[in-house]
Amino acid sequence: MPKSLNVKSITTWKEYNGRPFIIAGPCSAESEKQVLETAIGLKKTGKVDVLRAGIWKPRTRPNSFEGVGSAGLPWLKKAKQETGLPLTIEVANAKHVYEALKFGVDILWIGARTAANPFAMQEIATAMEGADVGVLIKNPINPDLELWVGAVERVYNAGIRKIGLIHRGFSTYEKSRFRNLPQWQIPIEMKSRLPQVSMLNDPSHIGGKRSLLLEIAQKAMDLNYDGLMIESHINPDAALSDAQQQVTPTRLAEILNNLVLREPMTHNDHVKSALDELRNKIDFYDDQLLEIVEQRMEVVKSIGQIKKENNMSILQNKRWEEIIYKSIEKGAQKGLSREFINRAFKAIHQESINLQTEIMNDSKVKR
């Protein structure tokens, strides 16, 4: 695949209302009335660029509402005629693609479960060949960057040039405040891998509840995302899917009005030089950090050598528990978060174990 993809930014796909690019609409199309009323409400906000609705719904458990299927396409078409809003729907197989294209759907989005499945991705990409359609690819449900890149490559290789990404968070078994863990480092890395591809954020599926939408959307804006996909329903409490995370068009407009948009760059020279000075300091401390880590690893290697010569095991649980406990306490006294110290030290410890394993396996242990 070429290093730099020749794709068009989502802001050029159509005229839009200004940053951020907003896609909104119900989780699922439920009836003609619900689709039309929601679309009209969204249009009235003056902030929405594209209308979304799911008609084929991938549900975790059977017997949940699985969408109205192709019957929803004429409702969406009517909503587009009445509001002028372009449409996006989710496609999960070739048949969905053909039906959506037949109805003139402007943008197809690929859901998180489908993006995780290379067979499905290839089938969908092949079905799109030659179409002038926008394609938005959600992150796969599992935190696998290569799989996400692979999904983009398949669509790109099918000749599609209007490609964008949607960060919707990652499945988790652990209980968390989020429905899907944001793991912001993954979309950030994706942005640096594919800088030409627009990145939207889906705070609805990350948060899973209305109260988290603004906080997540704000964070996405602070990280320079290009836009948002947010679920909005004319009567959210009565929604047949994802009721807790949907908001009315009026509430959506309030959330969008509350977003603070910051610029990635400043033109103020004073601010620039103050930042440069601080960044120099950061670089200095980063160099020091690296040097200290290097020195620590040298000590780890010497210990590995002694353990090898004396036929001792690498992992000494008690010693390790003491280290981590002490470091967390010391860090906390310095105002560093316990969770951060725990993660940072565990990463260092893992590397130490790897180094010592290499030393152990270098040649047979002497007896």
Ligand code: PEP
């Ligand atoms: C949706 O957007 O309604 C949806 C099913 O999303 P995801 O693929 O992110 O779960």
Ligand code: MN
């Ligand atoms: Mn949904």
